[in-house]
């Protein structure tokens with residue numbers, strides 16, 4: 001690999017950047033210096049993937065989400081510390097923007113997760129839990145009504161739980177990637193995911209999802 | 216029923232674990248990270264405890280539904296040029 005000559009490289013104290021992060025450093029410098037062409041490169045390189053993420057979470061307003069995400073990213077660029085890749089950082093910003101937009105549209109009241117945990121007596125189930133219906137689908141894809149019902153349930157989760165479900169189950173990030181992205185421990189991510197799933201079994205068993213698609 | 220029930224003095228829980236413990240194992244089970252003896256207890260419990268069997272099915276289904284609600288990941292279509300232009304314009308304006 002070629003040594004960079006004459007350009008100072010900011011390395012994160014006490015941390016060797018990954019080869020990928022190191023390869024991005026020249027671009028990061030140009031971005032921090034406010035170079036228009038660097039921003040054009042950034043948007044060209046990442047907007048497609050970000051738009052796909054936005055469309056997955058907030059299909060009705062994906063383009064608005066993309067714009068908001070980039071505007072947040074531009075504002076935050078001076079604070080970008082190079083510890084994650086630009087793509088990872090932009091992904092998290094896009095997910096946040098998409099979730100915020102959904103949130104402001106839906107105005108659903110959040111549930112108390114504690115109240116949705118399974119009930120035991122002396123450590124044992126008192127009754128067989130209500131089933132979450134199996135969606136009748138073609139090729140494992142949900143129809144629009146089913147998706148709406150699943151989203152309606154996810155949106156009722158408190159934010160900390162909702163974000164973990166979206167990043168892990170929908171966006172397919174690993175627990176440690178989610179933990180790094182949220183700045184919390186791996187164990188906390190796993191605990192939230194587990195409790196979110198327990199809560200969702202209750203919400204979905206009781207929801208209109210029960211009827212959707214199956215009839 | 217003649218079988219000993221939870222609370223009876225001669226009751227032995229399936230797999231030697233309670234339902235509550237069994238439910239705690241669900242995430243590790245879904246990720247294949249249970250220790251061998253935990254996995255054995257879990258599987259024995261599930262096989263003999265209909266409520267936990269039903270709960271396991273729910274748990275698995277919820278994870279799959281969340282994944283499916285995210286929709287297919289489109290093979291990253293390029294963003295339309297007009298949108299890219301609008302984003303870059305917005306940046307230049309905000310920077311005076």
Ligand SMILES: [Zn+2]
Pocket residue numbers: 125233234235237260264266267
């Ligand atoms: Zn049980």
